[in-house]
Amino acid sequence: MVLRNANVVTLEPGLPYAGQVAVTGDVISWVGGPDGSQSPAGAGTRVIDCGGRTVLPAFNDAHMHLLSLAATFWSVDCSPGQVTSIRDIQHLISDRARKAHAGEWVRAFGYDESALEERRHPNRADLDAAAPDVPVRLIHRSGHASVLNTAGLGQAGLRAETPDPDVGYMDRDPVTGRPTGFVVDMEEHISKAAPRPTYEQVQDGIKQASQLLVSRGIGSVQDATVKNDIERWNLFQRLKADGSFQANITFMPGINHVAAFYQQGLQFGFQRGGVRVGNAKIVATLDNGYVQPNGEDLRILVTAARQAGFPSAIHAVESEVVEAALRALMDTRGSEELGAPRDRIEHGSEIPDQLIQLLWQSEVQLVTQPSFLYYSGDRYLADVAPARHPWLYRGSSLIAGGIVPPAAGSDAPVAPANPLRGIHAAVNRRTQKGAWISPEEGVRAQWAVEMHTRYPAFAAGEERIRGSISPGKAADLVILDRNPIDCPPEEIADIPVFMTIVGGQVVWE
Ligand SMILES: [Zn+2]
Known part of the structure; x- marks a missing residue:
């Protein structure tokens, strides 16, 4: 594969800008200067004309949680863009609970109490009103706290007589000692009770x-x-x-x-x-x-x-x-x-x-x-x-x-x-x-x-393996419509991604 007619930002001090990149298998095999010299493209080589777009090393997200990200696709999104009140959360959860199969939990995520009209965390009573029978777990946007309904608390074995956990925190009603449904850092505990996907x-x-x-x-x-x-x-x-x-x-x-x-x-x-x-x-x-x-x-x-x-x-x-x-x-x-x-x-x-x-x-x-x-x-x-x-x-x-x-x-x-x-x-x-x-x-x-x-x-x-564009490094590249390094700073976030290449394969365009 050869990328031509490109503004290649290599992030390599020796050759910071180039015009072409050749890829052999899953590695970068050649990086050419912006002058007219043509990369060695044989018959059968895929040539990508970048139309003057910017080529950077593909982005590397240094801290994330992949399975939690995957779980958002089968969970109810209660993040601030989707809901403005506990009432909204109840509607979404009640809809999902009606479709739940026997033994299934409703998993919801992303709520932010400071962005809700009520300005408080939801509690078990709020979730019970939406889903009286199906266990519900509503995860806070931090990922560190959750609210469970009564069915969820029951399955997780969290009751008034349950001792305080060694790790994490279980909020209780000060009078009755019953859990309010709000728990912090009890992920391992709850996921043992919830059925595994x-x-x-x-x-x-x-x-x-x-x-x-x-x-x-x-x-x-x-x-x-x-x-x-x-x-x-x-x-x-x-x-x-x-x-x-x-x-x-x-x-x-x-x-x-x-x-x-x-x-x-x-x-x-x-x-x-x-x-x-x-x-x-x-x-x-x-x-x-x-x-x-x-x-x-x-x-x-x-x-x-x-x-x-x-x-x-x-x-x-x-x-x-x-x-x-x-x-x-x-x-x-x-x-x-x-x-x-x-x-x-x-x-x-x-x-x-x-x-x-x-x-x-x-x-x-x-x-x-x-x-x-x-x-x-x-x-x-x-x-x-x-x-x-x-x-x-x-x-x-x-x-x-x-x-x-x-x-x-x-x-x-x-x-x-x-x-x-x-x-x-x-x-x-x-x-x-x-x-x-x-x-x-x-x-x-x-x-x-x-x-x-x-x-x-x-x-x-x-x-030594990736992170810049030079021969021998992994062919992980992103092609952007504009160069974030010299476009107006307030426009960086809106630059369209034209193509993504991982290990020499076009994985998105
Ligand atoms: Zn993290």
């Missing part, structure tokens, strides 16, 4: 997710789900093998499953059938002002991962957690790790000035979500203390120094997987309603593009 259901959702991702120019995704275990690894292998999913996958095993990966010889960087083993995923949160797990326990987890040969990726949103995570990563590093750290912090949503130096010193890579500035920015401006606004999803101040550049991910399905929107937000830093969030943190478009291409490849340990 069939392979065909998962496959159908994954195919739709795959189409969506490649239509947005995404050639690689990194799945950062803490539930990722051997069974899911095998599921991803099967979905790739039968062609249901087109982008490359980096699969980050959950910290509790790292030992099993180690025992099966599935080490960090191991690759099979388009799925690669990534960092060990650890979740740390702020619970009543305390970092959970605490610093000592975080060091134990990170050490266990290192001993199995895995760098870590720690979910850390609040500044207190980011600091604890950075210290745990630095404190546990032996001399052998110096110079080659691969550890990551996921989100790093709040980074105060005093943590920037620590981040640079640690050489830990930040994997952040600039598109949240757009999708959730209005909520942050309303809910986050103004003193913390300058810390939110920082950009330019993080790249002023430091060796390891931040990478970007969507956290889909928490926010849509839309890299051009992420690039737009990293540059413009405006919310959906048009408010600014620390515009001085905006980065140059070139940098924002690299946050969605080269730097995610580094985050996955794949910078």
Whole structure:
């Protein structure tokens, strides 16, 4: 395959712009300058005339949750674009409950209490009114909380006499002690009770997710789900093998499953059938002002991962957690790790000035979500203390120094997987309603593009394999109608994706 008449942005310092790219099999075999020299195209070579369009390395979504994204295709969408009130949610759920088969649950997702007219979380009574008999699980837009109806609570074994869970939180009526239906971080508990989707259901959702991702120019995704275990690894292998999913996958095993990966010889960087083993995923949160797990326990987890040969990726949103995570990563590093750290912090949503130096010193890579500035920015401006606004999803101040550049991910399905929107937000830093969030943190478009291409490849340990356009690298390319690096910054998000190529195959046009 040869791409001609193109504005190729290689992201390679030696030859930043080119006019043609030749692909042999699944790798880039030749990159030609913008002069008239013709690439070596033999008979039978497919020639794609790009009509002067821009060719970039395909986007790489450095943090997302693939099976949750697939599940959105068989679930009831209760996100702010779809509903404005609890009444709306009830209508949607009641419609779906009427069509449910025996034993099936209604799965709904995406509600945001701050965007509902009632300005509160729905509760079991609201859901019982919509679906008295069918178990219902309504998932909060963060993915970390859910509301269950009475049938759902019953099947999950959550009753007044149920003790408080070790992990997570179950909200109760202060008088009766009965669960209100609202639970936090009890995903593992609930999914044990809910019937598992069939392979065909998962496959159908994954195919739709795959189409969506490649239509947005995404050639690689990194799945950062803490539930990722051997069974899911095998599921991803099967979905790739039968062609249901087109982008490359980096699969980050959950910290509790790292030992099993180690025992099966599935080490960090191991690759099979388009799925690669990534960092060990650890979740740390702020619970009543305390970092959970605490610093000592975080060091134990990170050490266990290192001993199995895995760098870590720690979910850390609040500044207190980011600091604890950075210290745990630095404190546990032996001399052998110096110079080659691969550890990551996921989100790093709040980074105060005093943590920037620590981040640079640690050489830990930040994997952040600039598109949240757009999708959730209005909520942050309303809910986050103004003193913390300058810390939110920082950009330019993080790249002023430091060796390891931040990478970007969507956290889909928490926010849509839309890299051009992420690039737009990293540059413009405006919310959906048009408010600014620390515009001085905006980065140059070139940098924002690299946050969605080269730097995610580094985050996955794949910078020698993909992330830029040069001979020998994977033929993962996106063709855009316009160049996001030199078009007016307010138009980046609307650039149409003309074609997506993964491993030398046209997967979307
Ligand atoms: Zn996530």
